[in-house]
Amino acid sequence: MPGLRRDRLLTLLLLGALLSADLYFHLWPQVQRQLRPRERPPGCPCAGRAASPGPGPAPAAAPSAPHPAAHNFSRARPRAEQDAGGRRRGPGSKLRALFAHPLYNVPEEPPLLGPEDSLLASQEALRYYRRKVARWNRRHKMYKEQRNLTSLDPPLQLRPEASWVQFHLGIDRQGLYSRSSPIVSKLLHDMRHFPTISADYSQDEKALLGACDCTQIVKPSGVHLKLVLRFSDFGKAMFKPMRQQRDEETPEDFFYFIDFQRHNAEIAAFHLDRILDFRRVPPTVGRLVNVTKEILEVTKNEILQSVFFVSPASNVCFFAKCPYMCKTEYAVCGNPHLLEGSLSAFLPSLNLAPRLSVPNPWIRSYSLAGKEEWEVNPLYCDTVKQIYPHNSSNRLLNIIDMAIFDFLTGNMDRHHYEMFTKFGDDGFLIHLDNARGFGRHSHDEISILSPLSQCCRIKRKTLLHLQLLAQADYRLSDVMRESLLEDQLTPVLTEPHLLALDRRLQTILQTVEGCIEAHGEQSVVANGPAEQSALDSGQAHLTS
Numbered sequence: 001m002p003g004l005r006r007d008r009l010l011t012l013l014l015l016g017a018l019l020s021a022d023l024y025f026h027l028w029p030q031v032q033r034q035l036r037p038r039e040r041p042p043g044c045p046c047a048g049r050a051a052s053p054g055p056g057p058a059p060a061a062a063p064s065a066p067h068p069a070a071h072n073f074s075r076a077r078p079r080a081e082q083d084a085g086g087r088r089r090g091p092g093s094k095l096r097a098l099f100a101h102p103l104y105n106v107p108e109e110p111p112l113l114g115p116e117d118s119l120l121a122s123q124e125a126l127r128y129y130r131r132k133v134a135r136w137n138r139r140h141k142m143y144k145e146q147r148n149l150t151s152l153d154p155p156l157q158l159r160p161e162a163s164w165v166q167f168h169l170g171i172d173r174q175g176l177y178s179r180s181s182p183i184v185s186k187l188l189h190d191m192r193h194f195p196t197i198s199a200d201y202s203q204d205e206k207a208l209l210g211a212c213d214c215t216q217i218v219k220p221s222g223v224h225l226k227l228v229l230r231f232s233d234f235g236k237a238m239f240k241p242m243r244q245q246r247d248e249e250t251p252e253d254f255f256y257f258i259d260f261q262r263h264n265a266e267i268a269a270f271h272l273d274r275i276l277d278f279r280r281v282p283p284t285v286g287r288l289v290n291v292t293k294e295i296l297e298v299t300k301n302e303i304l305q306s307v308f309f310v311s312p313a314s315n316v317c318f319f320a321k322c323p324y325m326c327k328t329e330y331a332v333c334g335n336p337h338l339l340e341g342s343l344s345a346f347l348p349s350l351n352l353a354p355r356l357s358v359p360n361p362w363i364r365s366y367s368l369a370g371k372e373e374w375e376v377n378p379l380y381c382d383t384v385k386q387i388y389p390h391n392s393s394n395r396l397l398n399i400i401d402m403a404i405f406d407f408l409t410g411n412m413d414r415h416h417y418e419m420f421t422k423f424g425d426d427g428f429l430i431h432l433d434n435a436r437g438f439g440r441h442s443h444d445e446i447s448i449l450s451p452l453s454q455c456c457r458i459k460r461k462t463l464l465h466l467q468l469l470a471q472a473d474y475r476l477s478d479v480m481r482e483s484l485l486e487d488q489l490t491p492v493l494t495e496p497h498l499l500a501l502d503r504r505l506q507t508i509l510q511t512v513e514g515c516i517e518a519h520g521e522q523s524v525v526a527n528g529p530a531e532q533s534a535l536d537s538g539q540a541h542l543t544s
Contacts, residue, residue: 409437
């Protein structure tokens with residue numbers, strides 16, 4: 001009997017210890033969060049929750065890269081220094097000379113004939129966005145009332161002249177934006193400077209919460225974290241935080257499907273896409289984000305709130321809430337609050353502009369040992385060309401454009417591509433998710449060029465642009481370097497990555513030359529009215 005009473009006493013003590021730990025580590029932080037005042041005195045953005053370490057939901061953050069997380073901080077220089085000396089499109093600007101070249105001013109084909117060539121109907125889109133704003137205002141009011149929070153901020157109003165609205169309305173059959181559109185520059189400026197009013201997980205991150213299959217070799221969302229930020233003008237952007245220092249290369253033993261997602265790769269991909277005159281990457285800009293003020297204090301997602309903690313170095317950190325990612329070694333940290341990342345503008349809602357997600361015919365084997373047919377069959381393209389829609393549209397040529405773009409960036413993770421259903425089979429491919437590019441400047445993954453080398457086809461327009469960018473007056477590395485100076489987080493790419501662009505460009509041109517020698521120019525280079533006009537206007541400026 002005495003032994004039984006002693007067991008009961010030990011059981012009660014254990015239950016009491018567990019209850020105390022739950023109160024201390026879970027309930028008490030939530031009470032503190034509700035009682036803590038939301039207002040901050042002027043000039044003190046770092047005061048409050050994360051200013052001093054306290055009991056948090058997770059232990060110390062371990063670095064996920066050779067450099068500690070505390071050094072995850074911008075090396076951006078002041079804008080005045082960037083613009084000094086006329087380096088930004090000054091009188092001797094190669095970038096300005098490039099965009100003034102006839103190739104960048106020839107009318108595009110097919111010509112835009114009317115409203116059917118625009119992605120959105122203006123009035124319908126504005127009505128839809130007004131309903132979205134009204135619904136957001138109602139939900140925000142209910143959220144404030146439920147928590148007894150007072151706010152003097154007036155309800156949001158949709159401004160039709162907002163840059164994100166004009167960006168959506170400007171998408172047409174030829175690209176995400178026109179060559180001469182001033183909206184892109186304004187949109188980049190607004191994403192860089194407008195305050196955030198909400199932060200949340202992306203839809204795919206939400207779908208993974210508590211539903212991750214840890215037996216999979218390739219995780220559905222990869223080893224990365226991304227958030228959706230909404231700005232004061234009601235525009236939205238995808239935020240990808242800094243995970244890797246710019247001078248670090250992806251280890252050669254890493255599989256492409258477990259590589260880091262790099263924020264600077266997203267930024268550089270947008271600039272490269274614009275220089276190539278594709279205009280298929282959504283506008284993307286770098287920004288220093290205060291993770292406490294611009295994410296933690298504006299999010300309504302309690303799960304996102306729960307993954308914030310303060311590291312032993314007094315840096316504010318957060319991580320993804322998923323069984324295989326719910327660890328502090330996967331956290332990203334500010335310094336102590338500021339964290340740099342990329343912001344990519346959202347495309348129109350799928351309710352307004354449905355998109356088709358199509359597997360890439362040259363998809364890689366997402367396994368440790370398997371190979372796809374294209375990797376072992378050099379005649380694979382003959383099969384692709386017999387299958388709809390590659391046998392009756394420009395789809396195959398657009399895929400080859402995408403492969404050229406991915407080879408320049410070193411992105412091996414192009415498993416799917418998207419396109420707007422309104423524009424049909426000949427619509428352009430949207431180059432989304434470029435964060436796994438620019439990982440290794442010392443290695444050129446020639447297999448990315450397989451669509452070009454196996455099919456031996458290329459648009460004349462694309463070829464002319466590549467030949468132009470191989471010339472000294474318009475050298476690709478030089479115009480990329482100049483273009484990236486416009487970003488707040490410059491230097492976006494290190495010099496070895498810029499020089500790798502020139503080397504890879506020569507590899508592309510040599511591949512095309514080999515195809516022409518084997519099959520003849522008429523069989524390799526696809527002509528069109530716009531391409532022929534560009535050839536007539538600009539051929540005098542080009543060399544073979």
